[in-house]
Amino acid sequence: MKIKNQSSLSSKYWLLIIAVVCVILMGIGSLPGVRGPLRFVANYTVIPMQKGISYVGMWMSDFSKNFETMNDMKKENSELQSKVDELTIDNTRLRQDQYELERLRELYKLDENYSDYNKIGAHVIANNGTNWFSDFTIDKGSKDGIKVNCNVMAGSGLVGIVTEVGPNYAQVRSIIDDASNVSGMVLSTSDTCIVRGDLKLMSDGRIRFEKLANNDNKIEVGEQIVTSHIGDRFLQGLFIGYISEIEVDSNNLTRSGYITPAADFSKLQEVLVITTTKQDMINKDAGTKDGGE
Template identity: 80%
Template sequence: MKTKNQSSLPSKYWLIIVIVICVILMGVERITGGNGPISFVANYTVIPMQKGIGYVGRYMSDLSDNFETLQDMKKENRKLQSKVDDLTIDNTRLRQDQYELERLRELYKLDENYSDYKKVGAHVISNNGSNWFSDFTIDKGKKDGIKKNCNVLAGSGLVGIVTEVGPHYARVRSIIDDESNISAMLLSTSDTCVVRGDLKQMENGRIRFEKLANNDNKIEVGEQVVTSHVSDRFLQGLFVGYVSEVKVDSNNLTRSGYITPAVDFNKLQEVLVITTTKDDLIKQESADTKGE
């Protein structure tokens, strides 16, 4: 049979002891003016805890404010980005319009230079897949008065000739194509030559001419080359380009060299098609002669 521990105190006595100790400590605290043991314990336990709780509270408050500010900044950033995108699109359109206007001005000047001929404007819609527009298609055809052998202009001069025509399209072979050859002449001397297309030479920005008479006429770099009056497919006087190099051939009878074309065949977008062919002019001249 177990017996109770006689040395243990009842709970009420412990409570009385604790109360007495608290009263004593409070009294000492009051007498010492707040420098007693309670303040000492509080300084090292309660106050740091209060400071920590306050710091955490402020941190959470700042975090919440920063989160709201961040969300507002993200919304504002999205709005600004949208405006930037709109302005970028508008700027791109304006630049495209400006470039198109410049190209159309060039075509207008070209139209004025060859005002004796009736012409139709057209857009290039495809090429043969190479870097050079040696063979390409335009968006005008028979319905617009275009026919085979119509001469085509762009930039500052001759582009090529129409080789195939549909109701609403036409194919053009340019003067740089390997199959192209033109009867041309030096504008200053009227000496004739043959201009041949050469895509390999176009890598150096030039095409070849040959069969130029080796006579007393001096030919210098920069001389203008135009289509000649004896060409059976090209109208007379269409600007081909500038002489960039000339030399006497081994036979000592002819000269040959290279021409810098008047047209940038790396980027064609719009062209002018002369709807009157050389054959039309010959027929018209023949009819006028008979009428006389």
């Protein structure tokens, strides 16, 4: 059998009674003329309660201040993070502008070195999907005066040759492509050679040359290789690169070796296209001779 609660008063009434008693005691404790046991009981019961209330009030006040401070800190942190993001973006843009300026300075120097030729600048917009720009597309075409067999330059020298042209684009095959071969010449001796593309060699940052005559001319590492006068597609005197290794072939008649190219074929972005082709030069010379006769 369950025993029912014998309390005749519910808890809410007890709470009300206790609150009234506390208020009375607090009032008594605050009266200046009250003395004796009643004053002692009031102080004994009310003062700890006042301390508790005061402590709770201070805690609530501190909590409120801390909460406001935390919100202020979150807001300030958010603002600082926004500023950091803006500065990071600005810094990235500045670095990109700096790198682009350096590349454009290289092209400007290249333009000055070959001031005899008409040229136009272009951006590389696609490659063949490999790590090396052996075959790539630029954003200038026939509308800009570009045609097949125009020579293309970047960095400090020759990059390749135009193989296909559209109104607003052109396809370029670089000198490192397996299908490429260029008639080269040692600048100091005028000895000719063949520069052949080989993508397997580009991991070492070099291309191959061969069929260099083994004569009395002393040719050493560091010699400059340029395009020769006997090529039918490349203009004469375009810088290809430096000899990095040379040896005499087994036939003892020729020499071969490797060249460090003048251009970086891993990150081409801007190029210079010489709008005058070798055939244009030949036709011009032929016309001059005919006119002279």
